Amino acid sequence: MIAESLPRDAGSRAAWRVLGLSRWQRGTTLRVITLAVYTLLTVFPFYWMIITTFKQNSDLYSETNNPLWFNAPPTLDNVTYLLEQTRFLTWMWNSLVIGIGVVIITLITAVPAGYALARLRLPGAEKLGIAIFATYLVPPTLLFIPLTRVVHTLGLQNTIWSLVLVLPTISIPFSVWLLMGFFKNVSFEIEEAALVDGATRAQAVFHVILPISRAGLAASGMFAFAISLQAFLYPLVFTSSTAVKPVTLGVVTDLIRGDLFYWGSLMAGALLAGLPVAILFNYFLDDFVEGITAGSSK
Amino acid sequence: MASVATGVALPRAVAGPRRALHFKGYLLVLPAVVYVLALLGFPLVLGIWYSLTDTTVARDGHFIGLKNFVEAARDPTFRLALRNTVIIAAVATAAKITLSVALAFLMLGAFRGRSVLRTLFVLPWTIPVALSTIAWKWMFHSQFSVINWVLLKVGVIDQGIQWLGTPIPAMFAVILVSTWRAVPFGAIVIMAGLTALPADVIDAARVDGASWWQRFSQVIVPLIAPILFIAILFDLIFTLTELTVVYLLTGGGPVDQTQVLANYALQVGVPGSQLGLGAAIALFMLPLLLFMTVMALRTIARREGMA
Numbered sequence: 226m227i228a229e230s231l232p233r234d235a236g237s238r239a240a241w242r243v244l245g246l247s248r249w250q251r252g253t254t255l256r257v258i259t260l261a262v263y264t265l266l267t268v269f270p271f272y273w274m275i276i277t278t279f280k281q282n283s284d285l286y287s288e289t290n291n292p293l294w295f296n297a298p299p300t301l302d303n304v305t306y307l308l309e310q311t312r313f314l315t316w317m318w319n320s321l322v323i324g325i326g327v328v329i330i331t332l333i334t335a336v337p338a339g340y341a342l343a344r345l346r347l348p349g350a351e352k353l354g355i356a357i358f359a360t361y362l363v364p365p366t367l368l369f370i371p372l373t374r375v376v377h378t379l380g381l382q383n384t385i386w387s388l389v390l391v392l393p394t395i396s397i398p399f400s401v402w403l404l405m406g407f408f409k410n411v412s413f414e415i416e417e418a419a420l421v422d423g424a425t426r427a428q429a430v431f432h433v434i435l436p437i438s439r440a441g442l443a444a445s446g447m448f449a450f451a452i453s454l455q456a457f458l459y460p461l462v463f464t465s466s467t468a469v470k471p472v473t474l475g476v477v478t479d480l481i482r483g484d485l486f487y488w489g490s491l492m493a494g495a496l497l498a499g500l501p502v503a504i505l506f507n508y509f510l511d512d513f514v515e516g517i518t519a520g521s522s523k
Numbered sequence: 524m525a526s527v528a529t530g531v532a533l534p535r536a537v538a539g540p541r542r543a544l545h546f547k548g549y550l551l552v553l554p555a556v557v558y559v560l561a562l563l564g565f566p567l568v569l570g571i572w573y574s575l576t577d578t579t580v581a582r583d584g585h586f587i588g589l590k591n592f593v594e595a596a597r598d599p600t601f602r603l604a605l606r607n608t609v610i611i612a613a614v615a616t617a618a619k620i621t622l623s624v625a626l627a628f629l630m631l632g633a634f635r636g637r638s639v640l641r642t643l644f645v646l647p648w649t650i651p652v653a654l655s656t657i658a659w660k661w662m663f664h665s666q667f668s669v670i671n672w673v674l675l676k677v678g679v680i681d682q683g684i685q686w687l688g689t690p691i692p693a694m695f696a697v698i699l700v701s702t703w704r705a706v707p708f709g710a711i712v713i714m715a716g717l718t719a720l721p722a723d724v725i726d727a728a729r730v731d732g733a734s735w736w737q738r739f740s741q742v743i744v745p746l747i748a749p750i751l752f753i754a755i756l757f758d759l760i761f762t763l764t765e766l767t768v769v770y771l772l773t774g775g776g777p778v779d780q781t782q783v784l785a786n787y788a789l790q791v792g793v794p795g796s797q798l799g800l801g802a803a804i805a806l807f808m809l810p811l812l813l814f815m816t817v818m819a820l821r822t823i824a825r826r827e828g829m830a
C-alpha cells in the first residue's frame with residue numbers, strides 16, 4: 226500500500242508538476258469555469274426531476290411558460306398521485322425484499338469463497354479468483370433469453386423470487402473479488418496468534434477476521450443491494466404484474482399508459498426511488514473502485 | 524500476493540494436514556462457484572444451444588446449425604442494429620475516455636468544495652440507469668423539451684429539434700445519455716490510478732522543454748495506461764451490450780434507426796417468442812466480448828503480479 230505511506234495525493238500533485246502547471250495555474254479561472262459547466266451538465270437532469278415533480282400540470286404542459294422555474298405555485302399533486310394511484314409503495318417494498326435477499330445470498334456464498342481464496346494458500350487460488358471475477362463481465366443481455374426458460378422451469382416467473390435468485394449472479398463474482406482484497410490485507414500474524422491460543426479456525430474467522438474486515442463485508446453487502454436496485458433487464462423480462470415489480474421497473478412502466486406519460490409522477494418516482502440508491506452507492510464508492518482497479522495501490 | 528508467498532509458515536500443530544485444509548478450502552469456494560455455474564454458466568451454454576436451434580416459446584427446437592445467424596445477417600434490421608451498436612460503442616467510449624481523463628485532472632489535488640463536487644459528479648453513475656434515462660426522455664420531449672427551450676432562447680436554433688423522432692439527433696441522444704452516465708465512473712477510476720502513482724517516479728520522468736501535451740502523452744499516459752486499458756475494455760463490454768438507455772429512450776426508433784443488438788434480441792426473443800433467433804442475435808458479439816474479457820483479465824492478472 227504505497228499510497229498510504231505517502232502524503233495524500235502525492236501522485237496527483239506530481240502529475241500536475243510534470244505537466245508544468247504551477248499551483249497558481251491549477252486554480253485558474255479556466256478550471257473553475259470548466260468544472261462549473263460540467264457540474265451544470267451533471268446535475269441538471271436531477272434539477273429537472275425535482276422541478277417537474279413539484280409543478281402543476283398546467284404549468285408543466287405549457288409551451289410559453291419558462292420551464293426552468295415555477296410559473297404557478299408548487300404542488301404535491303404528482304407525489305400524491307404516485308403514492309395513492311400507483312403501487313409505488315409496493316414496488317419500494319418489493320425492491321427492499323429483493324435487495325435483502327440478494328445481499329443474504331451474496332454474503333453467504335462470497336464470504337467463505339473470498340476467505341478461502343485469499344488466506345488458505347489454495348493452489349490456483351488467484352486464477353480461480355480471477356475466473357470468478359470474469360463472470361462479472363458476462364452481461365445480462367447475453368443471458369436473459371435462456372434464463373427466462375430456467376426461471377419458468379423453476380416456477381418463479383412473475384415473482385420477486387425470480388430476481389432474488391438471478392441477481393446474485395451479478396453480485397457474487399464482484400463480491401468474491403472485493404472480499405479477497407479485504408481478507409488479504411488482514412495480517413496473518415493476528416489469525417495465527419488466535420490459532421496458537423487454541424482457537425479453532427472457525428473461531429478465528431468469526432472472532433478475528435470478520436470483525437476486522439467489516440468494512441469489506443459492508444461494501445460487498447451494499448454493492449449487492451445497489452446492484453439489485455440498478456437492475457432493469459431482468460425485472461423487465463421476469464416480472465410483468467404490477468404487484469411484483471421492483472421500483473425501477475414499476476415507475477418507468479406503470480406511469481406510462483399507452484401514449485400518455487404522467488411526467489410529474491414519473492419524475493417524482495425517479496426522485497424518490499433514485500436518490501436513496503445514489504446516496505447509498507456514494508458511500509462505498511471508494512471500495513468499489515478499489516475492487517475494479519484491483520490493487521492499483523499495491 | 525507478496526504477503527501470502529512470504530507469510531510465516533503456520534506452526535505444524537495448528538496447520539493440520541495441508542491436503543485436508545486444501546480440501547476444506549475448496550469446499551468453502553464451492554457454493555459461490557456452483558451458484559455462478561448454475562445460473563450464469565448453464566444459461567450461457569443453453570443460450571448458445573438455443574442460437575443453434577429453432578426454439579420458440581411454444582416448442583423445443585431442433586438443431587439447425589448456423590441458420591439463425593445466416594437469417595440474422597440477411598435481416599436489414601439486424602444489420603442496422605449491428606451498425607448502431609458499433610457506432611454507439613465507438614463514439615460513446617471515445618467521448619467517455621476523453622471526458623473522464625479531463626475530469627480526473629480537473630479534480631486532482633485538494634481544493635475547497637472538492638468532496639461536494641465529487642458527490643455531485645458521481646450522481647449520474649449511482650442513480651439507477653432506468654430512472655435517469657426517463658428523466659432524459661422528458662428533457663428530449665417532442666413538445667416540451669427543455670433542451671430545445673434553452674437552445675431557442677440562446678438562439679442556437681430557430682425551431683425545436685425532434686430529438687427522439689429523427690435519426691441522427693436520436694443517435695446523439697442515446698450516445699449523450701450513455702456518456703453522461705459513464706463519465707463519473709471512468710473519472711474516478713483514473714483518479715484512483717493517478718493518486719496511487721509514486722510521485723518520485725513521475726518527477727524523475729519529467730521531461731524539460733517539452734510541451735504539456737508531450738509530457739502528458741509520454742509520461743502520464745504510459746503510467747496510467749494499464750488502468751485506462753481496463754477501464755476502456757470494461758466500458759466497451761458494457762456499452763456493446765447496453766440495452767436500458769435505448770429501450771427506454773427511443774425504443775430503437777425512429778423506425779429502428781437507433782436499434783441495437785441487445786434491444787433487438789429482446790424484441791425478437793421475448794414479445795416475438797423466437798428464442799433461438801433472439802439468442803443468436805444476443806450472442807452475436809460473444810467472440811468479441813470473450814476476446815476483450817481475456818484481454819482485461821490478463822491486464823488485471825499482470826497487475827496482481829501473476830503473469
